Amino acid sequence: MPTASGHTTAIRASRVIGTNVYNREGEKIGEIEDLILDKLSDHIMFAVIGFGGIFSVGEKFHAIPWSVLDFVPEQGGYVVPYTREQLEAAPVSSISELTEEDGEKARNLSFDYYKVPKYW
Numbered sequence: 288m289p290t291a292s293g294h295t296t297a298i299r300a301s302r303v304i305g306t307n308v309y310n311r312e313g314e315k316i317g318e319i320e321d322l323i324l325d326k327l328s329d330h331i332m333f334a335v336i337g338f339g340g341i342f343s344v345g346e347k348f349h350a351i352p353w354s355v356l357d358f359v360p361e362q363g364g365y366v367v368p369y370t371r372e373q374l375e376a377a378p379v380s381s382i383s384e385l386t387e388e389d390g391e392k393a394r395n396l397s398f399d400y401y402k403v404p405k406y407w
Contacts (some may be wrong), residue, residue: 307364308336308356315364316371319356320348321382323390330406332394334365335385338374347379350397354406369401377401 306319317338325332333350356365367374378396385393398405 303334307362308338309359309362309364309366310370310374311366311368312370313362314371316367316374317349319365321385322353323350323385323393325390328407332390333385333397335382336374347375348382348385349374349377349379350385350393351377352398352401352403355401355403 300322303319304321307315308317308319309315317336319334320337321335323332323335324330331353334353334356336349336351337346338349339347351367355367355369357367358364359366377400378393380393387393397403
C-alpha cells in the first residue's frame with residue numbers, strides 16, 4: 288500500500304541507511320546513518336542523520352523523528368521540513384550517545400526540539 292507521496296509503507300532498514308536527506312529547498316543536508324528502534328514497541332525511535340563532516344571527520348549526528356522524513360522519489364531521498372540552520376542548531380550527539388539511557392534522552396531531546404507529537 289503506497290503512502291501519500293507514493294512510496295510503499297514497508298522498507299528494509301538496509302535500503303534506508305545511506306539515503307540522502309534534503310531540506311525543502313532541495314539542498315542536501317546529509318544522509319541517514321542509522322535507525323534507532325525501540326525493541327519493546329513497534330516504533331522507530333528516530334533516524335540518525337549525519338552531516339557537516341568531510342570523509343566522516345567532524346561529522347555531527349542528529350536524532351530526527353522518523354515521522355518528519357518524507358521520501359520523495361524524484362529527489363531520490365528523504366525531505367525534512369527544516370532549514371539547514373534549524374538542523375545545525377539541533378541537539379548533537381556521538382553515535383554511541385544516541386543509545387545511552389536506552390535512547391530515551393536523544394529521543395526526548397529530538398522530539399522536543401522539533402516539536403513533534405510524542406508517540407509514547
